[in-house]
Amino acid sequence: MLARRQAVIVVILGGAFWLLAALYIRWFPRALTDRYWGAIGFVTALPIGWLSVLVTRRLAGLSRDVLVRGIALASVVAMLIDGVALRWMPSIYASDDTVIRFGSAWLLWGYGLSLGIAVLMTRRLHADSA
Numbered sequence: 001m002l003a004r005r006q007a008v009i010v011v012i013l014g015g016a017f018w019l020l021a022a023l024y025i026r027w028f029p030r031a032l033t034d035r036y037w038g039a040i041g042f043v044t045a046l047p048i049g050w051l052s053v054l055v056t057r058r059l060a061g062l063s064r065d066v067l068v069r070g071i072a073l074a075s076v077v078a079m080l081i082d083g084v085a086l087r088w089m090p091s092i093y094a095s096d097d098t099v100i101r102f103g104s105a106w107l108l109w110g111y112g113l114s115l116g117i118a119v120l121m122t123r124r125l126h127a128d129s130a
Helices: 004-027 035-060 067-088 097-129
Strands: none
Touching: 004 035, 004 067, 004 097, 035 067, 035 097, 067 097
């Protein structure tokens, strides 16, 4: 179980990560829609996801026992904001439907990567302690 302080930090980080991702989509639409830059964006999401998990783990003081829960909570916050924004305020991301679609795909990819990275880190941390 996350302590109250940890949960508050994780919720704030989830909101901050959402804002950064939304700004990326808005300010760099070509990075998502261009054939080559879009592929690079998907590849570079891996180290960015890894870094976001490390930052969240460090700032919230998450042990291996609660790492996946913490990353899941941060993801829930960001995904709920994305869901509301994409449904009722898609212009937050872009005015072009193609950018919004590609941005949504990139967001889903990033959430999946972050959660997968947290699972892998937890397994690695368990293996290191065994």
